[in-house]
Amino acid sequence: MKTTTTAEAPSSESSVYDRYAAAAHAVEPALCCPVEYNTDLLAAIPQEIIERDYGCGDPTPYVRPGETVLDLGSGGGKLCYIASQVVGREGRVIGVDCNREMLDLARKHTSTVAETIGYANVDFRYGLIQDLGLDLDLLASELADHPVHDPAGYLSLRQTEERLRRQHPLVDDDSVDCVLSNCVLNLVRQQDRRPLFSEIFRVLRRGGRAAISDIVSDEDVPDRLQQDPELWSGCITGAFREDKFLQAFEEAGFHGIEIVKRQSEPWRTVEGIEFRSVTVVAHKGKQGPCLERNQAVVYRGPFKKVVDDDGHTYHRGQRMAVCDKTFHLLQRAPYAKMFDAIEPRESIALEDAKAFDCRRNVCRDPRESKGLDYDATSQGNASSCSDEEPCC
Secondary structure, three states: OOOOOOOOOOOHHHHHHHHHHHHOOOOOHHHOOOOOOOHHHHOOOOHHHHHOOOOOOOOHHHOOOOOEEEEEOOOOOHHHHHHHHHHOOOOEEEEEEOOHHHHHHHHHOHHHHHHHHOOOOEEEEEOEOOEOOOOHHHHHHHHHHOOOOOHHHHHHHHHHHHHHHHHOOOOOOOOEEEEEEEOOHHHOOHHHHHHHHHHHHHHEEEEEEEEEEEEEEOOOOOHHHHOOHHHHHOOOOOOEEHHHHHHHHHHHOOEEEEEEEEOOOOOEEEOOEEEEEEEEEEEOOOOOOOEEOOEEEEEOOOOOEEEOOOOOEEEEOOEEEEOHHHHHHOOOOOOOOOEEEEOOOOOOOHHHOEEOOOOOOOEOOHHHHHOOOOOOOOOOOHHHOOOOOOOO
């Protein structure tokens, strides 16, 4: 392998841009893993896009009809055009990419795909996925009117950027139901990765989810390999270490983080380090006040106990006291089939609910839910008995 000195090596950003700009015009097989997509959804997409699609997984099965979907690093638009058919006429899809050549390829076919499927619901936007507030098309207009020639101009440009983020954000807060990405997060510089996950969290609505396919490694990648522009731009040495990839979602505030697909055999191995594709789904919605409404949940198993992302422990078969927020959270994906929910016999109105201390892990006495004076006696359901079938 040819080595490149630090002085002559291009930056990670420039190497990625140049390689993908070239790949927008000519197919580069080395940029993708073998991925199977729904062939029915591919039929509406021009072959030029399919040939120039570079990814490592398919997160689109986690998109639902009617949703607003954001694809990070949308490239030639394949994922967006698949998602557009899933969300249907009532949904919408936004693709964000910072590569002009890829954006041109994606935008070139918007009317063709719209005519084929019968509606137009895809919008491709020019921006950085780690800065979803800044619309680069608007910034380009500002620069045309006020070019930067000196440090004073640079400082003014920074103020302009902040104004654009505030007044005309590329993607609004709490505006997206599902964020997708396919083999792009690993291309982002190390120093931009925390902002990247914060931005994903910011644009998602409460109850939304991120479905991300990316390349991960089983070991830390040494700096020496990260400095190789070919390996970095090839979605290899910028890979997150697998456990740290999940940790990044957790630190950004997500919950219910799952590896829903993991390649068993590595896609590539470099100096003994294995690189493979994973798809992770993570949810937004555990933020908010904790209120006491005498609710409980019972973890069904099969483990003896489990711990959630807020540190609550659920013991198999025991009624665990939970706040109202957690009570409803555990009845939605991805937990729904794991817990039985126990409502109190007499509901406490939200406006009357007191604060619940979620730092405690305590069982809920059945009388807290039923009421201390509850003394009903039942005789069973006589209608279930018959002459042919004996009653129990």
